[in-house]
Amino acid sequence: MDLPAELKLLLQYMVMLPRGHMFEKDWLVMKWMNEGLTHTPYPGDIIRGEFMMLQMWFRRKREAEVYFSELVDRNIITRAAPNWQHNLDEAEPCQWKVNHCMLQFLASISSRTHFVVTGAVLGGSLWGAEEDAPLLDFDIARRDYSTNAERGIEFIMPDVRCIGLSFENELIRSRGDEVETEEMAKKKQEEIAQKKRGTKDMVITRPPLIAYPAPENWIPRRLALHGRVTTDALRRYDWSTIRSLAVSGEQQINLLDCFTYLVVLDLEQWDDLKDEDILQICNSKMYALRHLSIRNTQVSKLPPQIKELYSLMTLDVSHIHINELPSEVFQLQFLIKLDLTSTKIGKVPKLIAGLQNLQYLLIGGDGIAAMLTAGIRLPDKIVKLATVNLSDCSMGFVKALWTMRFLSVLAITCSSYQCTDKVYQEALLSLIETLWLLKSLTIHCQLGCSMEFLDLITDPPKKLEKLKVETGRFVSVPQWIDGLQQLAFLQITVCKLEPGNLEILWCLPKLKSLVLGLEFIPREQIAFECEGFHELMEFSVDCPVPWLTFRHGAMPKLTYLQLKFCSGPGRGYNVPSGICNLRMITEVVLCYNEKWCANSSSVKRTVEAVKKEVAKHHNPINLVINGTRHDVPEFNELEMPSD
Structure with a gap:
């Protein structure tokens, strides 16, 4: 493929995804960053200083987003729109996917570079045999770990990706339709085994069609278990070098404590994940873990031992049946993203102020905005805040939002009283004009609320790319919209179209999506x-x-x-x-x-x-x-x- 080296690396990472998996843009971008796959090194390794570290982090994120957009432009990553439910709002959690044929191609590329280990070798019907029959049968009496005694060999078949173990990068190959017999394979393995003291033969039960050697000093770093893999199959290997683990589907694994040095742990849609497994993870001394996702699982609570994962930067507990967070969560000083979307957590506690590095706070969901505890103070480094119900918030809290100079995504819910009270109107106007880095603004209000006071905006954020005013209505199209030269998405409802209103809209040079309500x-x-x-x-x-x-x-x-x-x-x-x-x-x-x-x-x-x-x-x-x-x-x- 004619792609830059950075894109090829990111594409190989897609093999970690299960077949047909749909994901969100921010989800993938954050995983790229936590894996260290973006070109710019982690900001803490380059410079000192709080402000400069944040700027470097933003630059790194923008770089990852540019890579994502390029993959979309090349039609490698495509938008998933099932059942004719077209999502016009790109700023909402839009689902993306990788084409199945492209995923298989990427798997073959990744297998040659030994970038990702999948669970296919641990069990499955890759050779047309029984569903639970193992692919390889290793009989190794003693293992010598001192000088890389075991190294990987990648076996490739159409629509198959797996990895096995061998000695000294010796290959069992096939050329054309000629496949080596089991006797020939054993003879070669006998010669290899003689080089190793006290080892027995390695018997391959089914000869592979093609085999590729692993690099001389190859060490497995990434493991994806999306097929049916048993604990006994995992026990045969040493996974201490794995840094990224993804598990989904029906898996009965109780060896999570073996992956001590993980950096990324993605357990999204793991059907058999239980509260006890989360406790095991917290007690496994995973001090290097940066990314933990238990999204769409059966977990019902987080243990207090979550504080032991003190390097966490991303914690995704969205779409699970959890109704409260332990206070120990707010001791995670390096936490950047906290996703509580579509949970039963209806109110954010005051302890959130302790997360001084928090930049993404996602709450509410399913059409419901989360409430904030009275007197709460949010971290001032937040970049994305959605969706917050301001109905019961004091004027002081609204004014406190002015200090969030890095805020780029804001979604709020206002009551009809706040939309008519002049004091609140002035506070909201000042908030919008103060957040000069704002790129996305969503305002939810009660049905029929008049948003006419927003016509008084004189200096809107020049970088605004999305403006969504839901349920509320304007008399006509506000004049200040014509100055939003970066606007790509607009949702607005008006009571009439005055002369020149359409010209305001069609003059927006980058407008790609328009949701126009005409209440007449x-x-x-x-x-x-x-x-x-x-x-x-x-x-x-x-x-x-x-x-x-x-x-x-x-x-x-x-x-x-x-x-x-x-x-x-x-x-x-x-x-x-x-x-x-x-x-x-x-x-x-x-x-x-x-x-x-x-x-x-x-x-x-x-x-x-x-x-x-x-x-x-x-x-x-x-x-x-x-x-x-x-x-x-x-x-x-x-x-x-x-x-």
Whole structure:
């Protein structure tokens, strides 16, 4: 592959992922960083000084994000959108995946470089035998650890990746269709065994097709156990050199204390993980562990011994049935990321102030924002804070957010009272204008809340890439939005479109996703001309009667169009038109309430009009109506009855 050396290294790390695994961008970026796979060394090894270390950490993270974007641009990493549920909001936890064929290719590359050890050698049906039959059978009476007596050999088959052990890098090879017999293999192994004092033969039960030698001083560093592996199979090896371990699926392993020198431990979706296993990890003296993830497991509590993992930088306990954190968690002085998303932890305690290096605090989830204990003080180095309920927070807490000069992602929930109280309005305005590094701002409020006070913003953050105001509404498009030249995602609801409002939107040079709510019935068609929206790829409109017209050449890069509508007064001509002029469109989604609007004449006219537009398009288009895909026959004007 024609890739830079840094990208090749990061790609080989993908072999650690189980087949079909979906992940989030931040999840992978943080693992790259904790593994030390990014080009820039860890900041503490270069310079001293708190501020400079943070700047170096940000530079390192931006570098990893650039690598991620390049892999996306090369279509190696693709977005996962199952069941037609398209996620317009990139700043939300968007799921990504690696193509299965690409993953197999990466496995073959990684096997040649011996970058990752997988669990295939420890058990599985790689050779078409019984499911639990072992691949290799080693009979080694005495092992000499002094001079690298055991070194790795990688055996490669199509769609197979595994690693075995041998002596002195001797190979058992096959050339073409010629496969060495078991007698030939034994003869070679006898010659090798004579070089070793007091060792017996190593018997290979099934001859491999191809074998690749490990480097002279090769030491296994990364182990991925995603197949069915037993404890007895693990006991045959010494895993003290492993620095990264990933386990998932149905695994019955009770040897976690053997991996003493781990740096990254990813136990996400391990079905058999129990509270006792977490206690075993904490008592295993894993002093070098930086990354621990028990996401989507059956763990129900964290033990107080969690403080023994004092080098932790990332702790992910999201999507588990945990309702509180032990106070010892807040003694982890090096903790950078704490993910409590979609847990039963509804309130963040005051002890959070003890995590002075904390930069990512993710709480709430599933549409619920977490509360903050009264009088709480958050660490001032936080970079990402989401999602916090400010409803019961004092004015002093809102003002304290002004001091978070590194904050780049902020998601808050406001009450209707805070949106109307002038004191709170001024505090929120000052907060938005003070956070000059802010790149993502999400404001959740109660249904129908007026956000008109945000029109008074005079100096918005120039680096803002995402602005999402959910449920709240503006009178019209705020004028200050035209100064957000970096804006890529915008969600806004307006009560009317004044002259020049569309120009504010289509002049945004980097806008890729637009979610536009129109809380009115248009009296005239809303026309989108060929000017502007040159980078827009996703467009969602929520309007009672979507009287939209797309002119020839409009939105040249648009691939996804979503129309949300309901029953309303209308005539036969106030329906969407010009969809056939969107030359790059690939998917059109219609959403309406089937229970209340299925028999509405205006809804029926809108659906039929869209179907005709889709049928007239020269490219095949996926038409999805209320989550169901519809096949639309090709439109033929000659078959239409004449008036």
